[in-house]
Amino acid sequence: MTIKRRVTADEHLLDSRRSDEWKRKASWRVMKIQAEFVEGFDKLEEAELGDAIGVYGSARTPVGSEEYRLGVELGRKLGKAGFSILTGGGPGAMEAANRGAAEAGVKSVGLGIELPFEQGVNDYVDIQLDFHYFFVRKVMFLKYSCGFCALPGGYGTMDELFESLTLVQTEKVGKFPIALIGTAYWGGLVDWLRTSMVEQRKIHPDDVELVLVTDDVDEAVEHMGTAR
Template sequence: MSDDGQPAPGHGYRKGPVLLRGQQIPTTTSDQRLLSRTDPASWLHDDPWRVMRIQSEFVEGFGALAEVGPAVSVFGSARVPVDHPDYALGVEVGSRLAEAGYAVITGGGPGIMEAANCGAKKAGGLSVGLGIELPFEQGMNDFVDLGVNFRYFFARKTMFVKYSEGFVVLPGGFGTLDELFEALTLVQTHKVISFPIVLVGTDYWRGLIEWASGPVLERGMISPVDLDLIKLVDTAEEAVAIVLERGAELRAEEERAAAATAQAQQAAESTTR
């Protein structure tokens, strides 16, 4: 089963470093157990150990991804079959990103995630998968070169954001929407640099954009400038072009800031002589 319960080839259930199959697969996930409040005093015995486990996930993730280099996260549905046009689109996105010098980061599963990993790998780029513990048999797709499995969604999402310089979002369901709005919120609130967020597929995403620019904007829930955080395109070529353009702008901004800092430091040193 896939990460959303759809039939898909499975390679076992990952629980941290442990691989489980068949009857050994648990009926609840680490996230469920962490957030459960059935026993008010259980945190005294269980949660301190979970904190250590959460800490280890961050340490392992940071260590594994520290040398990935420039990377872009590609989000999309696990339900998309290999013969679907969206799968071909995912392959092209992954391929074009790799050719542009980016590592490609996905959730490591089937569907569009597999497609983007496939495109990156075949183009000679680094293909990264960030897997998640789920109550369905699923492993990393066969096109992942560097894979990290997580118990907790929040640790996994931190890795997507920390190591990505942009987000390309193909058609997907609740999981994809969660990842999209996580990135949007962090950019909108300036918790991260204003990295590009590109939605691919006008027909698929038009309703979301119309809702955001209609009732959401009209009621003052967002500002007009917030709509500029999202770019809507139809092709892989357009999506990657936006990522490259924004990447060049950010690097230019960093160079200007570094030059201004160096100049200010030199001025301060000259006044103290």
């Protein structure tokens, strides 16, 4: 059976071929965007998360894999250190971090996103928000997290990681801690930052130091503690 691909709200917003439709519905779409911000702010303020860590990672991480186990350990140890956990709410690494948070008895948040093919929110989320627009969801991550940990992931993880790094590097936000978990996975990226970006003077050598790369979950948790 062929599953029909859904057209997302982001696609409606950004597709230049829909300019006539945009002109007709511009006011309505702006109000829809505004409503997502208001709902997100209201629900997360009401949740009183306290210090919270945003955890990024792949939805494709298999349950029972070493990466999944690492995500559970990370969520649990962050929880025991007194942090709430925010993820994208999906399966894989996100589920693992939410699971660890649930085991630690801390608030476990899933910031879901509308996609052409639904993923659904994992069973370990106790505070759920669903967004149509990626940029609204990113604002929620940045506003309600005091630090970020990235487990191995794909384009979405890279997008969220570099958004965070850019805001720190340009001093648009405070210097909240960022940790990459998994040296074998992330090492090549950090080497490229040094050998390409730094050597060609696209970034300053100090910019590479904005991120901690480690295999030690305890070290990552300790690094998150510098946000306090």
